[in-house]
Every structure is written in C-alpha cells, then in structure tokens.
Amino acid sequence: MSFNDTFIRACLKQEIEHVPVWYMRQAGRYQAEYREIRKKHTLLEICRIPELCAEVTILPVQQLGVDAAILFSDIMVPLGPMGVKYDIIEKRGPILETPFRNADDIASLRNIEPEEDLSYVLETIQILARELKVPLIGFTGAPFTLASYMVEGGPSRNYIRTKQMMYGQPELWNRLMEKLGSMIVTYLKAQISAGAGAVQIFDSWAGALAPEDYKQYVYPTMKRIFQELKEVPVPKIYFGGVSSGELLPLWNDLDADVMGIDWRVSIREGRKRIGNNHAIQGNLDPTMLLAPWSKLESKAKEIIDQGLEAPGFVFNLGHGIFPEVPGDMLKRLTDYVHEYSHSVLNKQ
C-alpha cells in the first residue's frame, strides 16, 4: 500500500481525489479494543509506553480507513516537565495538585527539553512515522486552554480564576502565556522532527472568551506561535472548540494552514468569517453519529458540498467522539465521505 497524502494536500489547498477525513478522539472509549487496554493501563500509562501508544494510535486508522492518524496523548502531557503536578481522573479530567495562581507559581515553570523530558512521545512518533501509511498529526493544547487547567486546578465551567488573573494581573497572565507559547513551539518542533506530518493546536475552551478579550489576552500568543512555526514544513491546524464562532474573524491573519470549527457555524459561514487564506476542517456535531443514517448522511453531504466550494477542506467532527458512538457508524461515515466526495470531484 502506498502512502496516502490526501490529508496533507487538502491542508495545503492542493488538488485531491477525495475529501480526507479523520476524527478528533478517534482512538478512545467507543472502541472495544481501547476499553480492554484501559482495563490494564491508565491513559497516562498508555502515553508513556511507546509501543502500546503507537498501537492505540494506529487502531482507528485500520478500523475506519481514515486519512490521518492523530498521536494518542493528552494536552496535559507537556505540562509535567514544566513543573505541573497533575493526574487525570476518570470522568473528571485533569486535576492539579496545586493550581498556579501567583508570580512565584508562574516563575517556577521551566521550558521543556523534549528529547530529555518527553522522549517517550518522540519515540512513539518515530514508530508511527515508520509504520503508518497516512500522515501522523502531532498536537498540543493552546495557551488559553492549558492555562485554564493550570489556574483553575482542573476542569471548569466558568473559568472564574483564569479570567480573574487575565483581568486583574495582566502582566502575570502575559508571563504565563509567554511560557506556554514557548513550550508549545518547542514541543511541536520536536514532534515534527520526530516525524509528525502535521500538527494541531487544541484551544478547546477559548470560546468562553468574548472576542475582544481573546484579542487582547490570547491572540498575541497565538500569533507568535504560528509565526515561529511558519518555516516548519508541515501543515499547522488550529481548532477553537465549543462556541468559538465569534472568534473566527480574529484568526484571519494567523499563520496556520487549517482552521478547525465547531458545528454551530457552517463550513460556508466559517470560510466567510475566517477568509480564504486557510483550509477549513470540521464540523459534524458528534451527536449526529447517534442519529439515523439518513439524517447523518444528509448532514455529511451538506458539509462536504460546502467544503468543496473552495480549495482546502478536511472532514472532521466539531468535537471529540463520545464513548456512546457506535464504531460501525464511523466506518460507514468515513466510506461515505470518501465515496461521495470522490464522485463530486470526478464530475468537476
């Protein structure tokens, strides 16, 4: 089997024969095999055992026939070597031993040395780069999203303490953003050197911010990150998560290649807001995977039709897969995206 680089070409707005597709959290609890592995290993253990982590990463590629793999990991992983003590608690998420709230806390954060600190991640990527016949997407959390866990001490509904630092101690906030920004650039460059064919930055909670707050407190760091990654020769994807629709106009001049959007904004409307410099990735509501096939099919068709209105489109969900999603629906959807988009592109 030859290497399938459709995903990369779509990211770069080049010609394609079908719309490429992958799914956020395509390795996860909806898979029986994954649930079996999780009986013996915690999520973080899997991340730290390169052979096992590679196996978990490859499994959905084999099962679903998707056009890209995404490194199995967690956005908290690079925070460990920065000095953040955390654990990931089932059904709750990442919980910190001590939240980061004052100048000393922030000053204590050091930059990572991926070859030393996160060798298991790089080793996993090296295995995957050898074994996969599709591109591997490396990833990291974005500064706001990572900061929200660090300042709150865990998942949050309202991000009260995070915003309190942002509004009340902007210098401290900026130092935190700066440190996270540097870590992200270092980490992604190391992932790319190890063999990642693309990278995605997950800003899952940025949609909690009013656009002007995002602009003032987050945008400068995102701008810098993508600038510093500009010369790195792989596609960069930025994903904004739940209710990020109001932020899209601010993404226009970020040096990312692909912008991932959630289901509240259509692909057409997303392109209108972001402008045509970027490819678009998205945006099926994952709950649709529990709908009758006819409903799911017509929604997928609409997304693909809009996606093909301009060069540069990657089919994905607007949020990670839920454990409740049936794997056979995902397989059927993947086949449909390939076949339907192939037929449309062949007619053109």
Next chain:
Amino acid sequence: MSFNDTFIRACLKQEIEHVPVWYMRQAGRYQAEYREIRKKHTLLEICRIPELCAEVTILPVQQLGVDAAILFSDIMVPLGPMGVKYDIIEKRGPILETPFRNADDIASLRNIEPEEDLSYVLETIQILARELKVPLIGFTGAPFTLASYMVEGGPSRNYIRTKQMMYGQPELWNRLMEKLGSMIVTYLKAQISAGAGAVQIFDSWAGALAPEDYKQYVYPTMKRIFQELKEVPVPKIYFGGVSSGELLPLWNDLDADVMGIDWRVSIREGRKRIGNNHAIQGNLDPTMLLAPWSKLESKAKEIIDQGLEAPGFVFNLGHGIFPEVPGDMLKRLTDYVHEYSHSVLNKQ
C-alpha cells in the same frame, strides 16, 4: 417611594431617564443572608414557602437598588405537577428519578393547573406585587432547556440523548415540545394574572444546537409560545444563554419584546443580528465582577454606550451571578449604570 417602572419602559422601547438594570440570579449564594437561609431550607423549600420566597426575592432589590425583581424559583418547579419526579442536588443541579425517553413517558405528562398545582408560586407573586416598588419578573425554562433535563435525567455536557430523540424520533420530540410549550404558556399566564409585570423564558442550553437544528426542532415551539402570549399586556423576554449568538438571526420574528444575549456577542452586533424589532438585554460577562473596578467600569460603559444607540436596552449579565461575586461590586456597578446612563441621556 413611588413605583419605578423604568424597566418596563425600556422593554417597550419607550423613553427612560436611566438604563434599568437587574441581574440573573440576583438572589443567591453570593449573599450572606441567602447562605444563612439556605442553612435551614433547601432551594425547593424556599420556593414553596411564599413569605420566605418573597423575602429572598426582595432582598437583592433592597441591597442593590436594581430596577426589577425576579421571582426566586427554579426552572424545574412546574415540571413537578406535569409528572416529573426530581430533586435539586447541591453543586450538581436537577436530577430526575426516571428520565423521559419513550412514547409512554411523554404520554404520561399532563398539563399543569397553576391555581391547584403551583398555588405557592402564585401566592408568592401576589405578596411581591403588593410589596415591591419595582416590576416583578416571572419566569420559566424554555422547551429545549427543560427537555434536556427531562431526557438526560440531569445536567449534561453534550445533550447526547436529547439530540438522539430529536434526530431519531422527531414525532416524539415534537410531542414533548408541544406539551412543554403548552405548560409554559399556561404557567406564564398564571404568573402574569397573579401580578408579574414581565416574564422571561430561559433557554440556557439552546446554544448547544446548530442554527438549522434549532430552526427545525425548537423554533416552531418558541414561535407558538410567544404568539400565544402576544395579547398578554406585559413585556416578554427571551434569553438564549451560552453561545446562543448563532441563533440570534432566527429570533427576529419571535413576538418577544426583549432578547437577552450572552457576552460573546456585543450589544451592537446583537442588534444587527436580531434586527430592530426587539429591545436588548445583557450582557456583561459575570467574571468581570471579579476584575478590578477600572476594568469593570470601562466594560460597563461600553455596554451602556452601545445599549443607548437605539431605543430599548436593559443592563444585565450574560449569565447568572456566581457565588464568588462580591456583593459590593454589584452595588457599585448598579449605581454606575444608573449614574452614567443618566448623564448620557441628559446630554441628549
């Protein structure tokens, strides 16, 4: 002291001397007095003791000097007499004994008879209508938001089962919407007859829906509710909650008087999306109440300035007050809204 009807005039886009202000969850855990009462009574007990409930409702009006009171209650209250068995669990929210998921469940729901079933609510309103010197806002949850609790069995992050019913059993879903719609009209009419000077429908979770899903599965019921309330001579407010920004264009022809928006969309942008038929209410991010005063003041000023660009504006938050908010900040903000808007209006 004479009756202050500024809030009603703003809702109806009439002339005002200052911008009226009230806060969602203005009676709540941020108040020491409320916390004391809650040591002796559960939330639902307070709702069921008219004298106590009226006291809790009046307290923030006295403390803050706001231009409207909002009935202390919970959106679950009218679901009890429909046949929903639930409890409200501290820090979790409403939890149902049995979720509503099949045709029999939905068929078992009966309409309420407020005079019989919810006499304690009407009695509370009667007390408040006598005692208050500002309008009392009655309220209810909206059909989608109520249905989400009923189908999920409690609070949800992803509304999987709710959307599953919507997509997979649209007839069942429509019957549920119809029953909730009828309850809402009956309940609000009874509240208004008892003395509520305005009513608000809270659709806190509607922002989880893509606009086209909202249009297909929720909008028809909202349209009908406001049509059936059209002749009732008090202002009707519709509030869409977190990330409802994408839904605003669909609200344009709803027969509500006021549209409440969250902080992700500015007042100016909200008016642009909804159109000029409605007054606007909102939309300070409540976390701003934990920011330094200068930050809060400049944001409040911006909201007021935009609010005064067209007739019909009510100052509020974009979400309920958090327990962490200091009461003196709310008082200072209330005074500022009154004084600053008064000075602007006097110059015009």
